[in-house]
Amino acid sequence: MAAIAAVVVLLLALGGGGLLVVAAGILGLVVCAAGIWWFVARRGPARLLGAFLAAAAPAGVLVFYARSGLWLVALVSSLCWATAVACGRAALHRARPPRSQRPVRARRPKRAVLIMNPKSGGGKVGRFDLVQRAERLGARVILLDPSAPADVGELAREAVDDGADLLGVAGGDGTQALVAAVAAEHGLPFLVISAGTRNHFAMDLGLDRADPARCLDALTDGEEIRVDLGDVSGRPFVNTVSFGVYADIVQSPRYRDAKTGTALKLMPDLLAREGARRLGAQVDGAPLTDQQALLISNNPYVSPDELSGGGRRPVLDNGELGVIGIRVENAAQAAGLALWGAQAPGLTVTTARRVEVTDGGPRPPVTAGGEEARLPVAVDGEALRLSTPVVCTVRPRALRVLLPRDRPGVPPPAPPVDWRRLLALAWGSAADTASGESRT
Structure with missing residues (x-):
């Protein structure tokens, strides 16, 4: 009406x-x-x-x-x-x-090991006194040395060999993913401490991003859920894998110190110049070609607006990858994207179980020396170069996550307005629609 x-x-x-x-x-x-x-x-x-x-x-x-x-x-x-x-x-x-997944009551860990990055999130580990608080709760803390980069995955494996019955991380999504993979490999619960900069994974778990110390409450009063874990060419990820424009920007050595300025400086070359990088992919076997950017997420986001980085994933255990591809080459196509949103010809939004990404076409490119090319990739915000084709998959419910019972939670997402479904509901087809969807 x-x-x-x-x-x-x-x-x-x-x-x-x-x-x-x-x-x-x-x-x-x-x-x-x-x-x-x-x-x-x-x-x-x-x-x-x-x-x-x-x-x-x-x-x-x-x-x-x-x-x-x-x-x-x-x-x-x-x-x-x-x-x-x-x-x-x-x-x-x-x-x-x-x-929503129903959590189960968790046992209190006896030998919890937490890996903390003191530089993450602008120094949240020190600002919130996380080391002392964790040790008072009986956890062993491994504090990373910023001047001597360490293999956090290897540290986690050593902790398991020493008898750890829980692994946790206070750091960014990239560090979270590496330790989460070790926890999943050994069937141990994993504790997320929201001490990173943006904390996408913590946000989608419903944790308090403003006060990471609240995450430590899970050590004494926790509950457990199972979530999916993404895999990109053998490397784990908990949030997203980005190809194309964003991945090229993250590769810049200036990106860490000046994100916005670096992006604005590099964007013209990456978007508009002749011969700019184009991506090809096989999405569950279906071709997706000539893309400027691809975002592969561990479970789909609510809408393609999540390319801006501020969106949410309503569930983390669907066993699916979210796929967003974008191709905008001129002002007219940009205007079409603004008018039509997810229905714009330059935007592809779908889900998949397996995505194979190549540089510019369905076959992997080969360098002049006959070797496989390496593609710039941003894995949970970390800059990498991976051999093509880059294969993204998902491991359903592979990770046990320990959560504090008292947490903000995940607000219900606003669904996109589907006028066809609304008309069906308005004309009395609500029961049929709901029952049909519950079966799927």
């Missing part, structure tokens, strides 16, 4: 500029998207022009509405659409509530 009301408002205002409201809104969105593309894909005057257009387009639309007297029509129609989307998501959420 709210969606119909939004259309009716525009139709009733035809004489007063209802079509102008729609046209101005679409034009502003297109110009803003084109400006953003020029800003990230060009240098010099073109970049300045792009920044101006990205900022001026929405402001110009608002000024146009105000000066032409159409602001009330635009406001009422926008509120109706916002209501329609909110109600639609609520209805879809009720029709298919997210599946």
Whole structure:
């Protein structure tokens, strides 16, 4: 009804500029998207022009509405659409509530070993007094030396040989994955301490990212779940594997110190120059070619907006990889992406059990010396170069994760608005839809 009301408002205002409201809104969105593309894909005057257009387009639309007297029509129609989307998501959420895994009560570990990186997250280990707190709870702490890089996987194996009955990490997702693989190999529970910078894995587990010390409560009052563990050419990952534009940026030695500046400096060469890297992949055997970027995740994200890094995975035990591919080569395609979202021709969103990635086509490239090429890859944010083809798979429910019983939890994700399903629900097909989905 709210969606119909939004259309009716525009139709009733035809004489007063209802079509102008729609046209101005679409034009502003297109110009803003084109400006953003020029800003990230060009240098010099073109970049300045792009920044101006990205900022001026929405402001110009608002000024146009105000000066032409159409602001009330635009406001009422926008509120109706916002209501329609909110109600639609609520209805879809009720029709298919997210599946959640039921934790089991965990035994208190007797010989817990925690590996901590004092530099991770800007020094969270020291700021939150994690070493002393963990030792007071009976855990043994291995504190990494930033001046002498160590093989954390080997440290974890040595801890297992010494009788550890739990492994844990206070560090970034890359370090988490290496120790998690050892825990999964030996069937031991794994403790995530959210002391990294972004803590994607901890966020999707429902842990407190603001206070990593709360994660240590699992040592005395914990519960256990099982989650999937990703694998990229024999290396574990808990979050994402990125190919293409992002992976090339992470390879830069300046990236750690100046992420945004390095990205803006490298983007034009990676996106717009002739001969820029293109990726090919086999997604469960189906070809996906000529991509500028590929994001493979350990379980799918809610929507393709997660390329920005701020999204969530509603479940971590589906036994599937999330696959997002993007190909945007000019301002027109960028505008199409803004208009159509996940339905845009330049965006591929799917799931798979196995993804094989090559550089530029279905066959692995060969260097001049006849050797296999090595592809830049960002594994949980860590820069690597792996021999092609790079194969990504998932190990279902391979990892036992110990969680504190008192934790923030994972908020239910807002489902994408599927108008076809909404119409089926509205016309009384809710029972049939829900039962059909429960069977799948």
